[in-house]
Amino acid sequence: MIDKLIKTDPLPVTLETKVESVLGLYLDMGLLRIPVVDNTRKFCGVIRLNKDILFKILNNGGKAKEYLDSKYSTIYLNDSIESIDWKKETYLPVIAADGMYQGYVVEEDATNFIHNYQKILLKTIRDQDITGIVAIDQSNRITFVNRTAEKLYGLNNIKGKLITEVNPQTMLHNIIKSGNSLFSITMKLPNGTQVLADFHPLYENDEVIGAIAFFNSIDEIDEVLKKSHQVMEIALNSSYDGIWITDNNGKAIYINDAIERITGLRKNECIGRYSQDLEREGILSESVAMKVMKEKDIVTILQATPSGKKTLVTGTPIYSENHEISFVVVNNRDITELTALRENYQKSQILKAELENLKTKLKRYEEKEIITKSKQMRKILDLVEKIAPLDSTVLINGESGVGKEVIAKLLHNLSPRSKNGRYVSINCGAIPSTLLESELFGYEKGAFTGAIKEGKLGLMEQAHNGTLLLDEIGELPMDMQVKLLRVLQERKIVRLGGTNEKELDLRIIACTNRDLHEMTQQHLFREDLFYRLNIVPITIPPLRERTEDISGLLLYYLDIFNKKFKTAKYFFSSGHGSVWQVFVAW
Structure with missing residues (x-):
């Protein structure tokens, strides 16, 4: 409340102020102290206008800093008026926590304020x-x-x-x-x-x-206690949760109305009875109050009521001055609906996961890339779904025409990379070895005779953030195998004719119809590159090993050709010598 007593007139002087120019103003107001601040208004001290100082100022003049008492007592804005120690001073400057000058307080004003405050306080106590x-x-x-x-x-x-x-x-x-x-x-x-x-x-x-x-x-x-008890009774009965209070012997001394709604128990049948008796008679499945008194701590349990509801029951001990349990307050909350909601939510999450799985499988068939009924291919497709979100390198083995590239595309389409990156493929056996490096890594302008003058982006850079398929990897020349191994290890490339490394974020999938492991034994394929590629191997069986897929493929291509040539052909399948049976037995 010091701010109510602060005076700000006259304003403080700065260190460079000539004292004789303001001396008359302060003396006319009966003030024998002049507050001094710096250019930022930070308090520096006061000039005491005693007889000696007055004589010097009147005879010599001078700046405020020449007469400054920097150790003069001050008070802070948050100080209480009663705590001020005037120390024979009748004038005290007030400063903020950051040292900024706020004004001053005189002893007479503070004394009058305290006196009036005490009068008001005394009158309040009296009345x-x-x-x-x-x-x-x-x-x-x-x-x-x-x-x-x-x-x-x-x-x-x-x-x-x-x-x-x-x-x-x-x-x-x-x-x-x-x-x-x-x-x-x-x-x-x-x-x-x-x-x-x-x-x-x-x-x-x-x-x-x-x-x-x-x-x-x-x-x-007694009247106040009675009213307080009534208020407490109303408050406790307005609680949606059930409240059950026992003494230190487990005897029920209070039960609110919500207990009847939640548990189905009658108040008049339980008040005055002991928890251990109610538990023994099966009225309570478990007494939280007794557990609290045994463990001397807050206890929470899940409990089923006689009416079939699920409740969360918490017992809290109330201690006496001797640190002994005097009462136990039991809070009983009906969580039947909450439990049902949680169970429904868990079921919905399971159904959601199953739905997403079905969507993934449906997407596969909608794209008409995979037509299969065989258990072998279904196992492969399940594996593809599991590894698609990962960045592991995949080596797809299989004879020519079994659908290795179809599986590679599916791996990309089911992965997060399909949203931000491209699917890029290159047939390592179809490009001359002299051009393979420039196709994969790209080249800078002027890298070689006949090169595009702007340079060229390699397939690896085009597959950044996506997937690169290296088809027929077994045909890759030995010198290119070394460079590919470096890309797999460091995820960096250098363009042909360039010096700057470029970091790449891509997934590499390799396909081959050759036995790479056998080729490593014959020193036709680098063993270290083979193990780098063979992180997740997938082997696709030929159609002759999964004849149950033939019928689906026949119908698929029959539909395509019927649409293309505007015909309505079909397979006559009765008898053992039908076209259908010939295809299946072929």
Whole structure:
């Protein structure tokens, strides 16, 4: 509240201000201190206008910094008025936490403020209607009495009278003699009013100078407690959760209305009964209150009620001043709907995962890339679905025409790379070895005679963030095998004729109809490259080993040719010599 007392006029002076120019202003206002700040308004100190300083200023003049007292006491904005130590000063500058000057406070204003505050406080205590207050001095005369005390005594104007005249049974004069306090003493006033009182000695300089009593009507206390109990009853019964309170022996002393709704138990059948008995009789499946008293801590369990509801039950111990459990408050929350929602959510997540799996499989068939009924191919397709999201290098083996590139495309289409990157393929056996390096790695402008003058982007760079298929990898020349191995290890390339390395993020899939492992034994294929490529091997069986797929392929191509040539041909399949059977047996 210091801000209410701050004065800002006149303004402070700066270090460079000529003191004689402002001296008259301060003296006219009766101020014998001049606050001094720097150019940022940060407080630097004061000029004390005592007789010696005044003489020097009047004779010599000069700047404020020449007369500065930088150690002068200050107070802060957040200081309390009562805590100010004036130290024979009647003027104190006020500064903020960052040292900025805010103004000044004079002792007279602070003293008046405290005096007025105490008057208001005393009047409030005197007029308040809750607690009676009586104070006496060493001569046992009443020095202070509030309106409630006079009301409880049934008397008026008792200030100045001897306390023994007003109340012969008082204990206040004994407090002066003993110097000790007494608490929660029940006593009867002369008019028969029962009160609960506390008594305390009043000290000054370690000497008892009087005593004070605080007392309340027991009837009023009972009324307040009754109202509090009613409010508590309303509050507890308005709770959606069930509340069950027991004493330290497990005896139910309170049960709210929600317990009946949640558990189906009747309050009047449970209040006054012990938890252990209810548990033994099967009314409660498990007593949380008894577990709390055993473990001396908060306990939470899941419980099924007789009505079939699922509940979350939490017992909380309430401790006495001796750190012993006095009561246990049990909170019973119906989670039947929440449990059902959770179970439905879990089922929905399972169904969602199954749906996504079905969508993936449907996508495969909608693209009409895979037509199969054989168990061998279904196992391969399941493996493709599992490894598609990964970046592992895949080596696809199989005879010519079994669909190695179809599987490679499917790996790309089912992977996250299909969203941001391209699927790029190259047949290593169809490009002359002299051109293979420039096709794969690209080249800079002027790299060789006949090169495009702007240079060329290689297939590996085109597959950045996507998938690169190296078909017929077994035909790759030995010198190119070394360069491919470096790409697999470092994921970096250098264009032909260039010097700068380019980092690549791509997945490599290789296909071959040759036995690469046998080729490594014959030193026709690098063994280290083989193991780099053979991270996930997939071998596609030929159609002769999965004849159950022939019928599907026949129908697929028959449909294509019927649409192309606008015909309506079909396979006549009755009898053992039909075209259909010939194809299957072929």
